[in-house]
Amino acid sequence: xxxxxxxxxxxxxxxxxxxxxxxxxxGHAWHTTITRSEFVKIGDSAIVSIGDFKLNDGVSSDxxxxxxxxxxxxxxxxxxxxxxxxxxxxxxxxxxxxxDNVAYNGPRAGINLNDAFCHGHTIENNLLFSTTTxxxxxxxxxxxx
Numbered sequence: 001x002x003x004x005x006x007x008x009x010x011x012x013x014x015x016x017x018x019x020x021x022x023x024x025x026x027g028h029a030w031h032t033t034i035t036r037s038e039f040v041k042i043g044d045s046a047i048v049s050i051g052d053f054k055l056n057d058g059v060s061s062d063x064x065x066x067x068x069x070x071x072x073x074x075x076x077x078x079x080x081x082x083x084x085x086x087x088x089x090x091x092x093x094x095x096x097x098x099x100d101n102v103a104y105n106g107p108r109a110g111i112n113l114n115d116a117f118c119h120g121h122t123i124e125n126n127l128l129f130s131t132t133t134x135x136x137x138x139x140x141x142x143x144x145x
Contacts, residue, residue: 006030010037019043019081025065025093026050032065038074044082045112046075051092053117064118065093075103075110086112087128094118104130 001024002008008029015022015037021044025032029049039046051064070088079085087103090096091114099122103110110128113121 001026002029002032003027004029005032007032009033009035011035013037015039015042015046017041021045021048023047024050025068027052027063027065029065029068030062031067031069033069033071034073035069035071036073039076039078039087040074041077041080042075042085043080045085045089046073046078046087047089049088049090049093049096051094051117053092065090066095066118068093068096070096070098071100073101075101076105078103078106079108083107086110086131088112089114090121091115092117095120095122097122097124098126099124100126102127104128106131108132 003026022039022042047070049065049068053064075087078087085106086109088098089112098111110131
Protein backbone atom coordinates (compact mmCIF):
# COMPACT_ATOMS: atom_id res chain seq x y z
CA UNK A 1 0.00 0.00 0.00
CA UNK A 2 1.35 3.40 -0.99
CA UNK A 3 -0.24 6.32 0.85
CA UNK A 4 1.06 9.74 1.83
CA UNK A 5 4.03 9.45 -0.54
CA UNK A 6 5.42 11.20 -3.62
CA UNK A 7 7.83 9.91 -6.25
CA UNK A 8 7.64 6.19 -5.38
CA UNK A 9 9.07 3.83 -8.01
CA UNK A 10 8.38 0.11 -8.30
CA UNK A 11 10.39 -1.52 -11.07
CA UNK A 12 11.47 -5.02 -12.18
CA UNK A 13 9.35 -6.78 -9.54
CA UNK A 14 7.56 -10.13 -9.66
CA UNK A 15 4.21 -10.34 -7.86
CA UNK A 16 2.89 -13.91 -7.69
CA UNK A 17 0.07 -15.74 -5.84
CA UNK A 18 -1.08 -12.82 -3.72
CA UNK A 19 -4.49 -13.34 -2.12
CA UNK A 20 -5.65 -9.73 -2.54
CA UNK A 21 -4.51 -6.73 -4.57
CA UNK A 22 -0.82 -6.61 -5.48
CA UNK A 23 -0.31 -2.81 -5.25
CA UNK A 24 -2.62 -0.27 -3.67
CA UNK A 25 -2.37 3.48 -4.20
CA UNK A 26 -4.50 5.32 -1.68
CA GLY A 27 -5.01 8.94 -0.76
CA HIS A 28 -2.06 11.24 -1.40
CA ALA A 29 0.07 8.95 -3.61
CA TRP A 30 1.54 11.32 -6.19
CA HIS A 31 3.84 10.57 -9.14
CA THR A 32 4.14 6.83 -8.56
CA THR A 33 5.85 4.80 -11.30
CA ILE A 34 5.21 1.07 -11.76
CA THR A 35 7.26 -0.39 -14.60
CA ARG A 36 8.72 -3.59 -16.06
CA SER A 37 7.02 -5.84 -13.49
CA GLU A 38 5.01 -9.04 -13.75
CA PHE A 39 1.74 -9.74 -11.94
CA VAL A 40 0.56 -13.38 -12.03
CA LYS A 41 -2.12 -15.35 -10.16
CA ILE A 42 -3.23 -12.30 -8.19
CA GLY A 43 -6.33 -12.87 -6.02
CA ASP A 44 -7.98 -9.53 -6.80
CA SER A 45 -6.81 -6.57 -8.94
CA ALA A 46 -3.14 -6.13 -9.74
CA ILE A 47 -3.08 -2.34 -9.19
CA VAL A 48 -5.77 -0.40 -7.34
CA SER A 49 -5.71 3.40 -7.32
CA ILE A 50 -8.32 4.99 -5.04
CA GLY A 51 -8.61 8.51 -3.71
CA ASP A 52 -10.85 10.32 -1.29
CA PHE A 53 -12.15 13.70 -2.31
CA LYS A 54 -13.38 15.81 0.61
CA LEU A 55 -14.44 19.40 0.93
CA ASN A 56 -13.11 21.15 4.01
CA ASP A 57 -14.63 24.60 4.48
CA GLY A 58 -15.13 24.92 0.72
CA VAL A 59 -11.56 23.90 -0.18
CA SER A 60 -10.84 20.55 -1.80
CA SER A 61 -8.25 18.18 -0.35
CA ASP A 62 -5.52 16.37 -2.30
CA UNK A 63 -6.17 12.89 -0.97
CA UNK A 64 -6.07 11.11 -4.34
CA UNK A 65 -3.41 9.43 -6.51
CA UNK A 66 -2.02 11.83 -9.12
CA UNK A 67 0.31 11.36 -12.09
CA UNK A 68 0.69 7.57 -11.81
CA UNK A 69 2.75 5.97 -14.61
CA UNK A 70 2.09 2.26 -15.26
CA UNK A 71 4.27 1.11 -18.15
CA UNK A 72 5.80 -2.03 -19.68
CA UNK A 73 4.17 -4.49 -17.25
CA UNK A 74 2.84 -8.02 -17.78
CA UNK A 75 -0.48 -8.92 -16.11
CA UNK A 76 -2.01 -12.41 -16.33
CA UNK A 77 -4.27 -14.72 -14.32
CA UNK A 78 -5.70 -11.75 -12.40
CA UNK A 79 -8.78 -12.29 -10.22
CA UNK A 80 -8.13 -15.80 -8.95
CA UNK A 81 -10.49 -15.31 -5.98
CA UNK A 82 -12.25 -11.99 -6.71
CA UNK A 83 -14.31 -11.63 -9.87
CA UNK A 84 -14.71 -7.83 -10.10
CA UNK A 85 -11.02 -7.36 -10.79
CA UNK A 86 -8.72 -5.74 -13.36
CA UNK A 87 -5.06 -5.22 -14.14
CA UNK A 88 -5.82 -1.59 -13.17
CA UNK A 89 -8.79 -0.39 -11.13
CA UNK A 90 -8.92 3.39 -10.78
CA UNK A 91 -11.42 5.51 -8.81
CA UNK A 92 -11.05 9.15 -7.76
CA UNK A 93 -7.55 9.30 -9.28
CA UNK A 94 -5.97 11.95 -11.53
CA UNK A 95 -3.96 11.69 -14.74
CA UNK A 96 -3.03 8.02 -14.72
CA UNK A 97 -1.00 6.74 -17.68
CA UNK A 98 -1.35 3.05 -18.59
CA UNK A 99 0.90 2.31 -21.56
CA ASP A 100 2.91 -0.45 -23.24
CA ASN A 101 1.42 -3.17 -21.01
CA VAL A 102 0.14 -6.68 -21.75
CA ALA A 103 -2.89 -7.96 -19.79
CA TYR A 104 -4.87 -11.17 -20.29
CA ASN A 105 -6.75 -14.01 -18.55
CA GLY A 106 -8.89 -12.07 -16.12
CA PRO A 107 -12.58 -12.43 -15.23
CA ARG A 108 -13.47 -8.80 -15.90
CA ALA A 109 -12.16 -5.73 -17.75
CA GLY A 110 -8.42 -5.43 -18.26
CA ILE A 111 -8.67 -1.76 -17.25
CA ASN A 112 -11.46 -0.31 -15.10
CA LEU A 113 -11.66 3.49 -14.88
CA ASN A 114 -14.50 3.82 -12.41
CA ASP A 115 -15.23 7.55 -12.79
CA ALA A 116 -14.28 10.77 -14.57
CA PHE A 117 -12.70 12.41 -11.54
CA CYS A 118 -10.03 14.96 -12.46
CA HIS A 119 -9.75 13.82 -16.09
CA GLY A 120 -6.56 13.38 -18.10
CA HIS A 121 -6.01 9.60 -18.10
CA THR A 122 -3.93 8.23 -20.98
CA ILE A 123 -4.35 4.64 -22.17
CA GLU A 124 -2.03 3.76 -25.07
CA ASN A 125 -0.08 0.96 -26.78
CA ASN A 126 -1.45 -1.88 -24.64
CA LEU A 127 -2.39 -5.40 -25.63
CA LEU A 128 -5.46 -6.66 -23.75
CA PHE A 129 -7.09 -10.00 -24.50
CA SER A 130 -9.04 -12.81 -22.78
CA THR A 131 -10.83 -10.24 -20.62
CA THR A 132 -14.32 -8.80 -21.00
CA THR A 133 -12.82 -5.78 -22.75
CA UNK A 134 -11.34 -7.60 -25.78
CA UNK A 135 -9.55 -4.43 -26.75
CA UNK A 136 -6.24 -3.69 -28.33
CA UNK A 137 -5.39 -0.13 -27.34
CA UNK A 138 -2.91 0.47 -30.12
CA UNK A 139 -3.81 4.12 -30.50
CA UNK A 140 -3.67 6.75 -27.80
CA UNK A 141 -6.86 7.23 -25.86
CA UNK A 142 -6.83 10.45 -23.89
CA UNK A 143 -9.77 10.43 -21.52
CA UNK A 144 -11.58 13.54 -20.39
CA UNK A 145 -8.76 15.97 -21.04
